[in-house]
Amino acid sequence: MSPILFDLLLRSLWETVLMTLASGIISLVAGLPLGLALVMTGKGGISENLWVNRVLGAVVNGFRSVPFIILLVALIPVTRVIVGSSIGTWAAIVPLSIAATPYYARIAEVSLRDVDRGLIEAVRSMGGNRWTIVREVLLPEALPGIVAGFTVTLVTLIGASAMAGAIGAGGLGDLAIRYGYQRFETSVMIAVVVVLIVLVCAIQWIGDRLVDRLDHR
Amino acid sequence: MTMTASAETRAAPTDADIRPVSGVAQAAETPVVWLDGVFRHFGETAALDGISLSVRKGEVLGIIGRSGAGKSTLIRCLNGLERPDRGTIEIEGRDITGLSEAELQPLRRRIGMIFQHFNLLSAKTVAENVMLPLKIEGMPRAQRRVRAAELLDLVGLSSKADAYPSALSGGQKQRVGIARALAARPALLLSDEATSALDPETTASILSLLKDINTRLGLTILLITHEMEVVRGVADRVAVIDAGKIVEDGPVWSVFSDPKAATTKSLLGAIRPGLPPAIAADLAARGEQVLSVDLVGPEASTLLPALSIALGAPVRLVHGGIDHIQGQSVGRFFITLAPGASLPQAIAFLTRHGAHVETTGHVADPV
Numbered sequence: 372m373s374p375i376l377f378d379l380l381l382r383s384l385w386e387t388v389l390m391t392l393a394s395g396i397i398s399l400v401a402g403l404p405l406g407l408a409l410v411m412t413g414k415g416g417i418s419e420n421l422w423v424n425r426v427l428g429a430v431v432n433g434f435r436s437v438p439f440i441i442l443l444v445a446l447i448p449v450t451r452v453i454v455g456s457s458i459g460t461w462a463a464i465v466p467l468s469i470a471a472t473p474y475y476a477r478i479a480e481v482s483l484r485d486v487d488r489g490l491i492e493a494v495r496s497m498g499g500n501r502w503t504i505v506r507e508v509l510l511p512e513a514l515p516g517i518v519a520g521f522t523v524t525l526v527t528l529i530g531a532s533a534m535a536g537a538i539g540a541g542g543l544g545d546l547a548i549r550y551g552y553q554r555f556e557t558s559v560m561i562a563v564v565v566v567l568i569v570l571v572c573a574i575q576w577i578g579d580r581l582v583d584r585l586d587h588r
Numbered sequence: 589m590t591m592t593a594s595a596e597t598r599a600a601p602t603d604a605d606i607r608p609v610s611g612v613a614q615a616a617e618t619p620v621v622w623l624d625g626v627f628r629h630f631g632e633t634a635a636l637d638g639i640s641l642s643v644r645k646g647e648v649l650g651i652i653g654r655s656g657a658g659k660s661t662l663i664r665c666l667n668g669l670e671r672p673d674r675g676t677i678e679i680e681g682r683d684i685t686g687l688s689e690a691e692l693q694p695l696r697r698r699i700g701m702i703f704q705h706f707n708l709l710s711a712k713t714v715a716e717n718v719m720l721p722l723k724i725e726g727m728p729r730a731q732r733r734v735r736a737a738e739l740l741d742l743v744g745l746s747s748k749a750d751a752y753p754s755a756l757s758g759g760q761k762q763r764v765g766i767a768r769a770l771a772a773r774p775a776l777l778l779s780d781e782a783t784s785a786l787d788p789e790t791t792a793s794i795l796s797l798l799k800d801i802n803t804r805l806g807l808t809i810l811l812i813t814h815e816m817e818v819v820r821g822v823a824d825r826v827a828v829i830d831a832g833k834i835v836e837d838g839p840v841w842s843v844f845s846d847p848k849a850a851t852t853k854s855l856l857g858a859i860r861p862g863l864p865p866a867i868a869a870d871l872a873a874r875g876e877q878v879l880s881v882d883l884v885g886p887e888a889s890t891l892l893p894a895l896s897i898a899l900g901a902p903v904r905l906v907h908g909g910i911d912h913i914q915g916q917s918v919g920r921f922f923i924t925l926a927p928g929a930s931l932p933q934a935i936a937f938l939t940r941h942g943a944h945v946e947t948t949g950h951v952a953d954p955v
Contacts, residue, residue, distance in 0.1 A: 490709055492703075493708075497701075511709065587710050
């Protein structure tokens, strides 16, 4: 592989890491409250409100059912307003975040819903209000699942970011398509796949170690 | 509430003798818990069907019933986790049925609760679990630490303060649950099947801890259970609940020695000796008459020898024995008389000494 291609590989890796981390953090910050809201307003939840729950559920399902490549293009006007441009790495972060937020919200919802109802009842019996329940029970007890779910979301985002090449965002997926596939440069394809495998393994390894440390069940 | 009434109807020592040691009654005092005509329906089924009940300060009341009898609903009504359809529930003289969720929160800090599955927070250490009610109450951190250390000492788990609950045994977890329930110095402790997930030995140690807390702190305890052993081990008074109604209510020794309701009899079956069917069949085949004799009081141990002397003929003890509940000797015997001894004379003698007598087998004139 030529030094130029190697530089290109490094730059693409950086673009992928940037897209994945930035949209991952945004989806964590937005998706966790959304997941919490889904659990709290759901049937038997601590702020049960089935009407709000149905609306939230429908919005989440709506975004999740649109194929990412369509969302990428459909969101171009929104991206232009937020980032000021509809092409490039930063422009890809907007649709990636918007796709990953409802995805992560559902994962967080499952972890939060898994928290033993007896624990909520125990804190209610101590005179705790619903924010005490969120702060002392739901979030700490679901934390291992919340972290594990974030790991899954990051890995999914690495895959989705390959499509972001369609709006000129670059990244490893884009490199593989343009050099490895369209120009038949098998060595580039192999190099990209190896880098992706290492990246995914690293994220998973860090996530698993973190979950081990947090899980006292 | 019904203690005096039921004592009158039972052949037993006088009212003055039967005061529970730890529950000294003071007529003028407001009951810690007072329920009047409480109903709660789930669809067609009545979980609570007109419950009236009162618990005095310092008393340990056991509420026993089969699963589905309504005991969980009842205990959850007392701290407002469940709301009754109608009726009055007063805690320390204050009606709680009309309170909003926000108004219930300070009230719940006056009521500790322990659970069958302990309900300890797995992400918090033992000490953090015990400190949580104090954190909710707004106590400063340094004071919380001190109070948690005191409580862990009380339940004998000081060495586990920084362990996580997953590292503890079931009995240790329940001790932490008790420490947590006592942290905010409650006026009432509710126990929701707290020993049902524990083995018999651990159950006994948890019950003696509860009894100890009751005696030392004068804490009022209301426990629900489906096991008579639990009531026997710790309660002063027992209320039997069946299909949402209280079918029997009285001092433990009294209910155990002379159960009235069918539910009580069947719940007592396991620990109250009955005549083994094989022996009953054998005696019936030989045409022997068996007397079942129930007696509470010091005379329980001398009754049978005295009967022998009165009849001038030996009495055969087939089955039974003397149990000791709340300091009372509770005797239950199955006896047969020697051939030729007078059955009416024996029954008259036993009844005169305060025993409750029933005959089985071939009896011309049942009592």
